[in-house]
Amino acid sequence: MSEIGTLVAQPRDRVGKGSSRAARRNGLVPAVIYGLGKPPVSITLPFNVVLKELKRGRLTGHLFNLDVNGTVERVIPRDVQVDVVMDFPIHIDFLRLDRNAQVEVDVPVHFVNEEASPGLKRGGVLNIVRHDVPLVCPAESIPEFVEVDLTGLEIGDSVHISAVPLPKGVTPGITDRDFTVATIAAPSGGVGETEEAAEGEGE
Numbered sequence: 001m002s003e004i005g006t007l008v009a010q011p012r013d014r015v016g017k018g019s020s021r022a023a024r025r026n027g028l029v030p031a032v033i034y035g036l037g038k039p040p041v042s043i044t045l046p047f048n049v050v051l052k053e054l055k056r057g058r059l060t061g062h063l064f065n066l067d068v069n070g071t072v073e074r075v076i077p078r079d080v081q082v083d084v085v086m087d088f089p090i091h092i093d094f095l096r097l098d099r100n101a102q103v104e105v106d107v108p109v110h111f112v113n114e115e116a117s118p119g120l121k122r123g124g125v126l127n128i129v130r131h132d133v134p135l136v137c138p139a140e141s142i143p144e145f146v147e148v149d150l151t152g153l154e155i156g157d158s159v160h161i162s163a164v165p166l167p168k169g170v171t172p173g174i175t176d177r178d179f180t181v182a183t184i185a186a187p188s189g190g191v192g193e194t195e196e197a198a199e200g201e202g203e
Helices: 017-025 047-055 195-202
Strands: 005-011 028-035 038-046 064-068 071-082 089-096 102-112 125-128 132-138 146-149 158-160 180-185
Touching (some): 017 028, 017 089, 038 047, 047 089, 102 125, 102 180
Parallel strands (some): 028 089, 102 146
Antiparallel strands (some): 005 038, 028 038, 071 089, 102 132
16 A cells, blocks of 8 residues: 655645746745535645655655645645646645545556566567556555566467456456556567557457
């Protein structure tokens, strides 16, 4: 289960582009909290704290306890806007969650036992179709990652989401097909497949 971090924010009285620019000049990231039928609340967070969490890969798909003047709410970042030139965070949307909420998040995939794959030993290439997979999870138990075991896979084999062990209560976010997570491609072809091509091949 992912660790639940804590972020300390300050309320923001003024909203709009001018207010947001002023916040950024002062080393703050503007944000908004919404959901659960409550009014949205505009806030700011320290830029350095947000940037640190972003670089750690912990902003999207992770729960936080968000402390605003002593009022703590359980939230998940739903949209993190990043400056396209400088690649730093400029705005965050936080969704309020109750304790029984189900959320859809993208969870990283870890591949293990490459040395136990006959196909890779013969020169095959691990073609990762999805580095992250969409999963529907209880808000209180979002997995840090899911694991794909490559043991026994030959060249031409595919790993579909149905073969990936998921924690209790966690289900795939895509339900209309058994989507492909990875394939073992031949050295001379298939390495540059697009996701669509790989998924079509494996379904």
